[in-house]
Amino acid sequence: MLLTLFESHTHFFLSMFQKMILTKIISNTLSLHKKQLIEWLPAVRYFSSPTNPLVNVDVNDKSGIAVVTMNRKPVNGLSLELFEAMSKALDDLENNRIRGAILTSSCPTVFSAGLDLNELYQPDKKRFKAFWTTFQDVWLKLYGSSFPTAAAINGHAPAGGCFLAISCEYRVMCPDYKIGLNETRLGIIAPIFLRASMRNTVSNREAEKALTLGTLYSTEDALKIGLIDEIAIYKVKAIERCENFLAQFNNVSSIARSFTKRSLRQKDLEELENCREEDFNIFWSNLIEPSVQKQIGDYMQSLKKK
Numbered sequence: 001m002l003l004t005l006f007e008s009h010t011h012f013f014l015s016m017f018q019k020m021i022l023t024k025i026i027s028n029t030l031s032l033h034k035k036q037l038i039e040w041l042p043a044v045r046y047f048s049s050p051t052n053p054l055v056n057v058d059v060n061d062k063s064g065i066a067v068v069t070m071n072r073k074p075v076n077g078l079s080l081e082l083f084e085a086m087s088k089a090l091d092d093l094e095n096n097r098i099r100g101a102i103l104t105s106s107c108p109t110v111f112s113a114g115l116d117l118n119e120l121y122q123p124d125k126k127r128f129k130a131f132w133t134t135f136q137d138v139w140l141k142l143y144g145s146s147f148p149t150a151a152a153i154n155g156h157a158p159a160g161g162c163f164l165a166i167s168c169e170y171r172v173m174c175p176d177y178k179i180g181l182n183e184t185r186l187g188i189i190a191p192i193f194l195r196a197s198m199r200n201t202v203s204n205r206e207a208e209k210a211l212t213l214g215t216l217y218s219t220e221d222a223l224k225i226g227l228i229d230e231i232a233i234y235k236v237k238a239i240e241r242c243e244n245f246l247a248q249f250n251n252v253s254s255i256a257r258s259f260t261k262r263s264l265r266q267k268d269l270e271e272l273e274n275c276r277e278e279d280f281n282i283f284w285s286n287l288i289e290p291s292v293q294k295q296i297g298d299y300m301q302s303l304k305k306k
């Protein structure tokens with residue numbers, strides 16, 4: 001009650017002085033550490049992110065919701081540079097305490113084609129290490145964000161594309177596209193953090209079936225198994241539906257919401273935090289297996305021959 005009142009009255013125009021007084025009162029009331037509480041105070045200013053050609057961040061000043069648009073043509077292949085831009089954008093959003101974020105794509109028929117296969121084929125170890133570490137960072141920041149997240153899936157979302165979507169809390173997808181984690185079809189094992197996001201989205205049984213078979217679902221089938229939450233006819237509508245989902249949190253204490261989300265996801269986040277180096281080593285040693293390299297090379301050729 002106290003928190004709800006506090007947030008609804010202070011959302012836009014909280015002066016630094018008021019903030020200090022309120023921090024004192026609430027931290028005493030809730031026995032929270034002061035620094036911890038300041039981190040969860042509602043936003044007092046919104047920002048427009050500096051332009052990055054790979055990731056555009058557009059914050060609506062009124063709603064405080066950011067639309068984060070991946071913009072790496074032709075298919076938003078997740079390269080080191082795209083991950084770096086996303087990681088930076090997620091830091092900016094976290095630091096500016098936005099009310100929510102919607103992830104989408106500027107490519108007309110592809111949300112993201114997953115990891116850029118050029119990063120996986122004949123990789124240079126130093127670059128791959130940076131690539132993999134930044135991939136881990138993006139997942140930790142997106143899955144563990146303090147603000148609520150949704151994905152407006154306006155096109156195909158195979159593999160890493162699906163991973164980004166299921167790291168968010170809500171998914172709205174446009175019809176006639178494919179989504180799923182098809183890693184096993186490429187001869188590669190889904191990394192630990194992909195498995196966590198999938199288990200958090202669909203039932204354990206569906207996750208097992210989907211991951212072992214490497215199934216790519218149609219939009220309609222994805223809805224049936226709960227991989228997505230809604231279907232929207234086109235991108236603008238998908239963004240609108242995501243905004244509606246995020247708007248529901250206007251009536252919920254952001255402190256209570258964030259702590260609850262964090263506590264539900266903590267185990268998955270810690271699982272990766274505790275084995276980042278090992279996770280890299282496992283993937284690296286498997287990735288450079290000649291049979292895996294051949295499979296990836298053949299797959300790239302098949303995509304080009306289409």
Ligand SMILES: CCCCCCCC/C=C\C=C\CC(=O)SCCNC(=O)CCNC(=O)[C@H](O)C(C)(C)COP(=O)(O)OP(=O)(O)OC[C@H]1O[C@@H](n2cnc3c(N)ncnc32)[C@H](O)[C@@H]1OP(=O)(O)O
Nearest residue numbers: 077113114115116117156158159160188189286287303304
């Ligand atoms: C035990 C072993 C462990 C080993 C560990 C390995 C470590 C990796 C671990 C985890 C893996 C991760 C999963 C991944 O994300 S791998 C990527 C998987 N992605 C896919 O399977 C999707 C492939 N792409 C498609 O199916 C289609 O492109 C689609 C997204 C449906 C879009 O179709 P369409 O609109 O028809 O576009 P095109 O197919 O014509 O593509 C346009 C050009 O883009 C190139 N392309 C497509 N996808 C990728 C990609 N992922 N990376 C790089 N490039 C890609 C495609 O070749 C076309 O290029 P061009 O114009 O030159 O012909």
